Each structure stands twice: as structure tokens, then as C-alpha cells.
Amino acid sequence: xxxxxxxxxxxxxxxxxxxxxxxxxxxxxxxxxxxxxxxxxxxxxxxxxxxxxxxxxxxxxxxxxxxxxxxxxxxxxxxxxxxxxxxxxxxxxxxxxxxxxxxxxxxxxxxxxxxxxxxxxxxxxxxxxxxxxxxxxxxxxxxxxxxxxxxxxxxxxxxxxxxxxxxxxxxxxxxxxxxxxxxxxx
Numbered sequence: 664x665x666x667x668x669x670x671x672x673x674x675x676x677x678x679x680x681x682x683x684x685x686x687x688x689x690x691x692x693x694x695x696x697x698x699x700x701x702x703x704x705x706x707x708x709x710x711x712x713x714x715x716x717x718x719x720x721x722x723x724x725x726x727x728x729x730x731x732x733x734x735x736x737x738x739x740x741x742x743x744x745x746x747x748x749x750x751x752x753x754x755x756x757x758x759x760x761x762x763x764x765x766x767x768x769x770x771x772x773x774x775x776x777x778x779x780x781x782x783x784x785x786x787x788x789x790x791x792x793x794x795x796x797x798x799x800x801x802x803x804x805x806x807x808x809x810x811x812x813x814x815x816x817x818x819x820x821x822x823x824x825x826x827x828x829x830x831x832x833x834x835x836x837x838x839x840x841x842x843x844x845x846x847x848x849x
Contacts, residue, residue: 665677665680665746666680666746666748666753666755670753671748672750674749675748675749675750675751676748676749677746677747677748678747678748678749678815678819679745679746679747679812679815680744680745680746680747681744681745681806681807682740682741682743682744682745683740683743683745683787683804683805683806683807684785684786684787684805684806684807685740686785686787686805687736687740687805688736688737688740690736691732691733691736691737692733694728694729694732694733695729695732695733698725698728698729698732698733699725699729701725701728702721702722702724702725705721705725706718706721706722709721735758738758739756739758742755742756742757742758742761743755743756744756745803745806747812747815747816747819749819750767750768751765751766751767751768752765752766752768752771752792752801752816753765753766754801754803766792766794766801768816768819768820770794770795770796770799771792771793771794771795771816771820772793772794772795773792773793774790774791774792774793774813774816774817774820775790775791775793775813776788776789776790776791776806776809776810776812776813777789777791778809778810782805782809786807786808787805787806787807787808787809788805788806788809788810789802789803789804789805789806789809790802790803790806790809790812790813790816791803792816
């Protein structure tokens with residue numbers, strides 16, 4: 664998917680596009696299972712004198728909890744994207760109100776990545792982008808294949824031509840998370 668063509672400048676191309684790692688969905692997934700179990704147990708334990716109103720109340724509470732603990736975090740994950748183009752780093756987020764921030768690569772002073780043990784096992788990490796702005800650093804957490812992103816961004820900053828880039832191991836199938844795609848179809 665990437666950025667819509669109307670948001671790209673002349674001669675600007677999407678190099679990488681992704682969203683945060685799917686590990687952000689582990690807790691909402693567990694919450695969904697717990698809410699389902701709680702609704703089932705609660706509906707079964709309601710005394711017969713309080714049925715069916717009590718069961719409907721438990722289901723209503725379960726639906727509200729599922730929306731708050733499961734659906735909202737999923738939509739937040741789904742609508743937050745990071746896109747690296749030949750000219751800028753674009754972050755977009757928001758479920759109802761969209762926020763977009765484009766950082767020109769010409770303002771980037773340094774790029775670094777951090778990976779803890781869990782991040783290394785899951786294939787993600789944190790990308791820290793130092794900018795020329797005062798107090799300027801942008802921290803992108805849980806970036807899939809963060810070392811590849813770091814390397815590619817550094818090459819763009821140094822002006823290394825794409826033809827001389829080393830062979831990359833782009834995921835053929837981006838599931839279970841939307842991995843970085845060279846063609847911008849995230």
C-alpha cells in the first residue's frame with residue numbers, strides 16, 4: 664500500500680513501508696480470549712431469576728471491554744505506519760483523526776537502532792533518528808527488521824545509488840505482520 668501517489672513529490676519513490684511489529688497485538692489478543700471466557704462464565708453463572716436481562720448486561724459489558732481492550736488497539740496498530748521514501752521519513756497514525764509527519768532526510772543527522780533480547784528473537788527493534796531540530800530525535804518503537812531499515816536509511820542519507828545496494832532478504836509473505844516491502848506494498 665505505502666503512501667498514496669498524490670502524497671509523493673515529483674521523482675519521489677517509496678523505499679520501505681511498514682507498521683509496528685505484530686507483537687503489539689499479543690495483549691489485545693489475550694484480552695479478547697479473557698473477555699470471551701469471562702462473558703461465557705458470567706452468563707452461565709447468572710441466577711435463573713436474573714435471566715435474560717442479567718445475561719444481556721454481561722454480554723453488553725463484554726462487548727464494551729472487547730472494543731476498548733481489543734478493537735481500539737488493533738485499529739491503532741493498523742492505522743500507524745512508517746514510510747521511508749527517497750526524500751523523507753513519513754509517520755502516519757490515527758483512527759478517526761489522521762496525523763501525518765514528514766521528516767526530510769536532509770534534516771537527519773544520525774540514525775541508530777536498538778534491539779533487546781526479546782526484540783532480536785521477534786525480529787524487531789527501535790529506530791532512533793536524530794534531527795537537526797532543537798531536541799530533535801524521533802523514536803520509532805517495534806520496527807520490523809530494524810537493522811535493514813537502519814542500513815537502508817543510512818544508504819539514502821549517504822547518497823549510495825540503489826544499484827550498488829547489497830542483496831536484501833525481503834519477506835515474500837508479510838504475514839504475520841506487515842513487513843517492509845521494497846515496492847511499497849506493505
